[in-house]
Amino acid sequence: MKNRARIRRKRRKRNKLVVFCIIIFVITISFFAKKLNINNLFQEDIASAISIQNSLEIIGRNHPTSKEISKRIKEEKSRKLEIQRKEEEAKRRQEENKDKKIAYLTFDDGPSIKSTPIILDVLKKYNIKATFFVVGTMVEENPEILKRVYDDGHQIGNHTYSHNYGYIYKNPKNFMDDIYKLEKLIKGIVGNEFDSKLIRFPGGSFEAKKDPMKKAVLNAGYRYFDWNALNGDAEGGNFSEKHLVNRLRETVIGKKTIIILMHDTDQKITTAKSLEKSIEFLLSEGYEFHVLDKNFSWE
Numbered sequence: 001m002k003n004r005a006r007i008r009r010k011r012r013k014r015n016k017l018v019v020f021c022i023i024i025f026v027i028t029i030s031f032f033a034k035k036l037n038i039n040n041l042f043q044e045d046i047a048s049a050i051s052i053q054n055s056l057e058i059i060g061r062n063h064p065t066s067k068e069i070s071k072r073i074k075e076e077k078s079r080k081l082e083i084q085r086k087e088e089e090a091k092r093r094q095e096e097n098k099d100k101k102i103a104y105l106t107f108d109d110g111p112s113i114k115s116t117p118i119i120l121d122v123l124k125k126y127n128i129k130a131t132f133f134v135v136g137t138m139v140e141e142n143p144e145i146l147k148r149v150y151d152d153g154h155q156i157g158n159h160t161y162s163h164n165y166g167y168i169y170k171n172p173k174n175f176m177d178d179i180y181k182l183e184k185l186i187k188g189i190v191g192n193e194f195d196s197k198l199i200r201f202p203g204g205s206f207e208a209k210k211d212p213m214k215k216a217v218l219n220a221g222y223r224y225f226d227w228n229a230l231n232g233d234a235e236g237g238n239f240s241e242k243h244l245v246n247r248l249r250e251t252v253i254g255k256k257t258i259i260i261l262m263h264d265t266d267q268k269i270t271t272a273k274s275l276e277k278s279i280e281f282l283l284s285e286g287y288e289f290h291v292l293d294k295n296f297s298w299e
Helices: 002-035 039-053 064-097 115-126 136-141 143-151 172-190 208-219 241-252 266-284
Strands: 101-108 131-134 155-158 257-263 287-289
Touching: 101 115, 115 143, 115 266, 131 136, 131 143, 136 143, 136 172, 143 155, 143 172, 155 172, 172 208, 241 257, 241 266, 257 266, 266 287
Parallel strands: 101 131, 101 257, 101 287, 131 155
Antiparallel strands: none
């Protein structure tokens, strides 16, 4: 009888050790998978943790390892539910917008002391939200204006800290360092909840030489946006308001979804002054206004 009891104790001890080792293995794999951004390859390992949980009584549910694996399981379930929710929301929006004409007003290179407040006043008058791709050096000069952009409910995108072509396009590391520097700066002004992950490349992302930067951006979880319409304020200087509105008309023709490139620097003050006429034109053409986000689709 004593021998049998001794054997049972040994078996229980061995079982505890086996389960403990399995759990540590799953946690380790999950950790490194997350670090390497290859979690999808290990979904079965994470899912298997659910069945392992049924055996946690062997080591006790209050054991630190048991608590850790339960935490990982809850996090994974929450992550999957959030992905599902976003996918369903994107599909719903696509369905709702399939017959609509949608305009995305975007402003680059600000915020500025003269132009941006005028633009914000016009947008408030029409109850329209826009996307501002800001530059770090301008944010440092005008933090209170950036805060107003955020508080007014507009979207803020990252247009790099320096806007220095020679530096940011030298290599992907320089580009991402500039992006991270600006993101930290924005969070310091509007709060750590800021997490838009939207980027516009200075000069656009069109050239093949920018492909390594585009890859780095996507790998870091950002999304970049170019444009398919504009008011021409970057095509020269001292354009009249009439010229800018007419240029917008030319680039909008025949397009159902438009991302409009404009600028809110003080040198482009006529863009701010012509914005109301531009909005009136777009409204007359049947467009409604949205802000960019990571779920944007051309559909």
